[in-house]
Amino acid sequence: MRHLIKFLVLAILLFAAPAWAESTSAVVLMYHRFGEAKYPTTNTTLAQLDAHIAYLRQNTFNVVPLSDIVQALKDRKPLTPKTIAITIDDAYKSVFTEAFPRFKKAGFPFTVFVATEAVDKKYTDIMTWDDLRTLKAAGVSLEGHSHAHPHAPALSTDEVAQDLETMKARFKAELNIAPALYAHPYGEAGRADLEIVRKAGFDAAFGQNSGPVYAEGDMFLLPRFALNEHYGAMDRFQLVVNTKPLRAVDVQPSDPVLRDAKPVLTFTVHEPPGDLLGLSCFGPRGERLNTSANKVAVTVTPTTPFPTGRARVNCTIKVQNQWYWFGQEFLAGGMTEGVRVHPRYLK
Ligand SMILES: [Zn+2]
Incomplete structure (x- = not known):
């Protein structure tokens, strides 16, 4: 009898394949700064961040490393419903002081997209290479966000490629990491720029267009939902984390x-x-x-x-x-x- 039930459960799972295929999607969140009220368009207040974390925990969201989602999209493998990844652009200091301890306590993996020139220039509101090494040691994913944070469509193709090579060299020298994922600065990239990123050896790249990611989408212009003080209120947060993709091709x-x-x-x-x-x-x-x-x-x-x-x-x-x-x-x-x-x- 027990075997029969097992068989039936397996059969139902197998024949439910289209429903599983439909779940090959996920929501990727994009943050920048935390608790830095001077910059409302890129900042998330600490009260908002705490509310986001509490919501994801209480509603049993499956917060996974970004690379897991990219791999599933590439392999067209199913993802558990309510799968999300957290990304943070630009490596601001408040990631280290505010977001890192909170995500660590919640057990949430996250990815920081680092623009390396700003770290080299030792801006006070940007993490140091030591801060980034501490994140790396704690298991945080560090990925590419250019060297000089350019508007890529304003550069020649050689300049775009050179900026990526400089970024990769700085990652290697300071962190001993070869980044595999990329976030286009400002979400700006022409068709040719997407190709340059692919040729530079990256597996996938993210823009700043809204929507959940889905397997049929452009792997070098994957969408993310931006969160900031204006777009960080709980009604919108609940809406975006529960959204499914409209699978445009x-x-x-x-x-x-x-x-x-x-x-x-x-x-x-x-x-x-x-x-x-x-x-x-x-x-x-x-x-x-x-x-x-x-x-x-x-x-x-x-x-x-x-x-x-x-x-x-x-x-x-x-x-x-x-x-x-x-x-x-x-x-x-x-x-x-x-x-x-x-x-x-x-x-
Ligand atoms: Zn940026």
Whole structure:
């Protein structure tokens, strides 16, 4: 009898394969600073951080090393529902003083994306190489975030490649680490930059576009949900950690550096959660974009040109009380933060 039950359980698990396949997704969180009220757009208050940790613990989220998620995406292996990873960009000192002790106490692994030049320059609000060695010894993952934190689309391809090589050399010399994961500074990267990162030997790279990661997505422009004082309140935190991916594939325009300030965005939804009639897409000013869905094919048309610089588009749909989300970051108008994109992107 016991064998029969075991067999039945196994059979149910095997035949439930599509449901498991659907769970090949996860939420990756992105933090910057902690308890540094002077910088509200990159800061998370300590009260917010404590509330985030308490929520993840109380609701039995599966907080795993980022590399586990990347490996599962590459292998298209199932991930347990409610799997999340924590990432922190730029290696601010408050990671060491505030986040590290809290995540350690909670037993949560996390990844710091380090821009190496700022560490070399010994800025007082950035961790030292000794701090980073302490994190490494404690099992914290340290990964790549460039050397000079450039706007990659503003550089030549040689300059982008050289910056990555300098970063890798500094990681090797100071930490004896060969980083395998990368976070694009500002989430900015043209199609050619994604390829440079891949050729530099990285397994995957993350942007700053919102949404859960999913196996069919671009492994060199993986999304993360940004958290800061404005976006760190518990209602939004609960929403993002419980969100599932809208599995967009064949996204056009395929180059995030736009030639056209009013691009028609198209994509196909793999394994759609429903008929997509309730899909809403929003532009960089939070404006609703004209969105039409023909079964799995989605067309999104801006009503006004995107503003110059980073332009994020977010598409969401709620099906049976479950939110699904796809986000993409573009660079419009040939400029970002007063810096002109390189002529290679204007051809
Ligand atoms: Zn950064």
